[in-house]
Amino acid sequence: MAQTAILGFTQSQADAKKFNKFDVNNDGVVTRADAQYVDHNVGKNYTNLNDALSTNDDLVAAELQDNNSITHTITGPGSDGTGDSDFHMMRVALGASLRDGDGNFDGQVNTGDFNVLAGISIPVDTSGAKVILTLTAW
Numbered sequence: 330m331a332q333t334a335i336l337g338f339t340q341s342q343a344d345a346k347k348f349n350k351f352d353v354n355n356d357g358v359v360t361r362a363d364a365q366y367v368d369h370n371v372g373k374n375y376t377n378l379n380d381a382l383s384t385n386d387d388l389v390a391a392e393l394q395d396n397n398s399i400t401h402t403i404t405g406p407g408s409d410g411t412g413d414s415d416f417h418m419m420r421v422a423l424g425a426s427l428r429d430g431d432g433n434f435d436g437q438v439n440t441g442d443f444n445v446l447a448g449i450s451i452p453v454d455t456s457g458a459k460v461i462l463t464l465t466a467w
């Protein structure tokens with residue numbers, strides 16, 4: 330027998346309660362802000378009390394694979410052995426709206442991203458000299 334409604338809800342009410350797990354900041358849309366949310370929680374584990382107390386972020390929402398740890402690499406150090414990572418899943422969900430090298434998640438790839446990736450702060454070069462970077466943050 331096909332189920333046409335969830336007990337206590339009409340189908341339209343149940344549909345309205347559906348959510349997209351990639352909307353990790355729960356603002357109703359999946360954007361680069363969700364990727365940034367996952368990114369700044371990489372390395373945390375929502376079952377670790379110190380990690381949970383270290384942020385106001387919802388670590389359960391940022392952990393997309395349901396394996397406790399929030400990861401950003403699919404192999405090697407920092408990976409969880411699943412062959413995927415939370416950030417990679419977010420990246421796939423965003424597609425072309427998250428560009429390679431967009432380290433500050435503003436939709437542009439420029440010197441601002443270099444500063445983020447290098448962990449430094451330098452003045453913007455206004456001399457007209459071109460800086461060509463090929464960066465991949467993930």
Ligand SMILES: [Ca+2]
Nearest residue numbers: 352354356358
């Ligand atoms: Ca969102």
Ligand SMILES: [Ca+2]
Nearest residue numbers: 431433435437
């Ligand atoms: Ca950027």
